[in-house]
Amino acid sequence: MTSRPLAVIVLAAGKGTRMKSATHKVLHPIAGKPMLLHLLDRAAALRPVRTIVVVGAGREQVEAAVQPLGVIVVHQAEQLGTGHAVLQAAGALDDFAGDVLILYGDVPLVSAETMQRMVARLHESDAPAAVVLGFRPDDAGAYGRVMADSRGRIKKMVEFKDASAEERSVSLCNSGLTAITTNDLFTLLRRVGNDNAAGEYYLPDIVMLAAADGHHSAVIETAAEEVAGVNSREELAALESGWQHTRRRQAMADGVSLVAPETVWFSHDTVIGRDVVIEPNVIFGPDVSIADGVTIHAFSHLEGARVEEGASVGPYARLRPGAVMERGSRVGNFVEMKKAVLGPGAKANHLSYLGDAEIGAGANIGAGTITCNYDGFFKYKTVIGAGAFVGSNSALVAPVSIGDGAIVGAGSTITADVPADALALVRPLQTSKVGWANRFRGLMRARKEAK
Known part of the structure; x- marks a missing residue:
């Protein structure tokens, strides 16, 4: 479905503490099927040559669930942010040159068509460094914000914790889903720092790092329902x-x-x-x-x-x-x-x-x-x-x-x-005793009256 080889990275390392469950968050079912497997099925429609799942807490459960699918599993020992999580897949893509689609195991209902649109946008004539999937929820809440021009070229992206009041008023939010080439991805990721309010390595920071190098990124939009996540x-x-x-x-x-x-x-x-x-x-x-x-x-x-x-x-x-x-x-x-x-x-x-x-x-x-x-x-x-x-x-x-x-x-x-x-026929022969029931009732009534 793409002109270049495609790899898919699915982030599934989060603890999911708000679920309050012994079952890993991404293995909770929707319509009788673990949400992670919903996502992997949709991604498979793009025929990726390599699929990598990044695991952390509860890794044994996730590994067992995806093992029959032939995906590669890598471990994020410490949860230091989404950028750090994606970086754990670098070794599994050492010999790979092509496009990378980054997905989230707890955002399970993204369609294959939307994934394909992201990859296709990466190869339009303006050749963006990265493509981000945006959405406009009714309540933008604590989502990261995307500032873009009318053509979808990103001017700035910022996490909610680090956003100004003016930036928080922007309605276009970042789903976190990203398409990018392998070469750009890991070159930029290794430059991402953690000087932010959460002290984490944010994947979206690669967009602004690319911009600083004079290379713009783009956002495409989808419905908020398609990128709804699960944390509870x-x-x-x-x-x-x-x-x-x-x-x-x-x-x-x-x-x-x-x-x-x-x-x-x-x-x-x-x-x-x-x-x-x-x-x-x-x-x-x-x-x-x-x-x-x-x-x-x-x-x-x-x-x-x-x-x-x-x-x-x-x-x-x-x-x-x-x-x-x-x-x-x-x-x-x-x-x-x-x-x-x-x-x-x-x-x-x-x-x-x-x-x-x-x-x-x-x-x-x-x-x-x-x-x-x-x-x-x-x-x-x-x-x-x-x-x-x-x-x-x-x-x-x-x-x-x-x-x-x-x-x-x-x-x-x-x-x-x-x-x-x-x-x-397996039952005893039926017999009828004429008058028996009437005599029985008379006897019982007499006994009752004698008490």
Whole structure:
């Protein structure tokens, strides 16, 4: 996506003390995925030849999270500011010549398009030394300020702690995200000092150092929401809310009907087809795929599940990992599925648990049916054939197979295979004692009156 090789540096060394958590700040999830991994996914769209994550406190957690991605991890032993953090990546880029994009692990929702705009601006005809991503929040607060001309050429950048009252009145703020060439980056960083109110080495100081050398830098702008950072649980919740709002709008634009949009919760990887109806208070955990024409009724929870065309889920249903509902199948209220396949047109309408099961096309699972799949040590499978009918309140003790077209009488406990088209009854013979109930009530009333 760029004409020159690109490296990405992600700063993730901060302690995140305001989160008050044993989990590293950048590993707290948004839509079920650690915020750092959101950012790395977006950066990967630019096809960088090298990605470096700078870690500090809690480094073991971060290293474990990014290890499968093949990124380079470097350690910032002391947190001495953003400039000092970036400098820790110098060794990992000794043999690299190209562009560098500097990102922040706790600013996770920057789009790949915005990242690409930053790199592209670096190579426009005026050739800025660095490109800074700016934004205009409703409350500029303690953000660093950017003073720029109408073409976006930076006149001055200053941290809030060091800014004058006049500079603090400027609305354009610095997100900290920066694009620059490797040669300029480390040459300038090694000249950055810490003579400031915080006694830290600031990354933005490279802009003014370049200016002192007669080389201007540029700012491009994006929406404040895109560069919102996370330093507290409240800010994390705000980003989650914003992400969900955007995802709901996208779902509706793609042809999904959300009856009460604000009550539906998506995961980062939820896949939904067209003409799907989602009623209120539905939650999608990770790894859920919903085909066209599905209805998901209120108060259902889905995770690790696949729901095929025309199926119906809920209300109050739970689909756990490994649940597959094939075309036109149905689960109703208070039905739970786990590692189970419900065949085309099959249904379990009420109060059932289907675990480690394979249920054939058109089968009917009566209310209160349970596949008893666990003996305290191992899991076992239940197979229910096509067109089978399982009566209410039945317990199927796995491993067991119910043949095609077989009928299991209500209240049965099935411990052996049932042949196709057979009737299985496991209950005592019913007897009726004529007049017994009337005699019983008379006896009880007499006893009560005698007291």
